[in-house]
Amino acid sequence: MANEITVPLLPCRSIDEIVEFYTMLGFDRTYYQLRPYPCVGLQREDLQLQFFGIPDFRPEDSYGSCVVLVSDTGALFEAFAAGMRKAHGKLLVSGIPRMTRPRKRKNVGNVSGFSIVDPGGNWIRIFHNTAAADDNTDEPASQLAKATRNAVVLGDSKGDTRQAARILDSALTRHRGSAPVTDLVEALAYRAELALRAEDTTAARDALARARALTLSEAEREQLGETLASLDDLEAVLLDRP
Known part of the structure; x- marks a missing residue:
């Protein structure tokens, strides 16, 4: 088989908070329901994420996470950053939500990566998609x-x-x-x-x-x-x- 698609399903406190945040980053809402449980789907080009709401959920306690492999981490970061600057006049660098900058990660073969921590406390870990990652490169x-x-x-x-x-x-x-x-x-x-x-x-x-x-x-x-x-x-x- 080939061309399989995996869509992460992540927890959050409010699906409306999630929609507002990811819309700022350029995502479109593809699905939305409140009953029998809150759930929302979002998509930006080929990147798809889904979220489900949990009453009294604490984002700071979340273990939700997923890895996204992209062809250009810098370009995607700049697109997300532009959305943040337009909405807030600055990057969100502390608290929840926030975004880190692209940096080479020693623990993943020195591949460039950055993370989004969304309003649900989920870590969306974005890395450059390469088969050339090597722990000894670019030391x-x-x-x-x-x-x-x-x-x-x-x-x-x-x-x-x-x-x-x-x-x-x-x-x-x-x-x-x-x-x-x-x-x-x-x-x-x-x-x-x-x-x-x-x-x-x-x-x-x-x-x-x-x-x-x-x-x-x-x-x-x-x-x-x-x-x-x-x-x-x-x-x-x-x-x-x-």
Whole structure:
């Protein structure tokens, strides 16, 4: 057999919250019912998701998750980000719902991936679809870059924001004098994002200020284009934070 289709069925507190969120990301509603139980179907191109409502469901306690393989994680992230900016004037980077940025995941063969945590607390894990994933590919050269990859596994795959921040803080202290400036910017940008997830605006502002203070060549700015754009997004989030 071939051409099978699997559609995840995920829990939520309110199917109407789910519809509003995924419509923002460019999904269309394909199915909707309230009885005998709340259920909704959503689709964006070939990506299909279904959700069922549970009374008194707590999104923060959800174990709902699925993996989505796509040809271009960056393009899909930017499409989702555009929807968030249009609806909220910024990216949603903390709390529920939120979205992480595409980063290479050491625990999945250094394949680029990002996650959506939707209003139901479900983790929609989006990865680049490639048969070339290899644990030994694209190994970072500096100790700081290696620590950042380790932090990403904890922060973006496991959701352990606190431990990811500890890893980065330790690595930044030990290696800030020897790491390439590009690795410093990457690490500080991720540290700022982790701080916002933890509602630590002081640490977020500190990491952003340190990243902005670094001197970059034109070539380095070009290399860090996506990361520098992430600094803009994080600063926009801080505009309405005390």
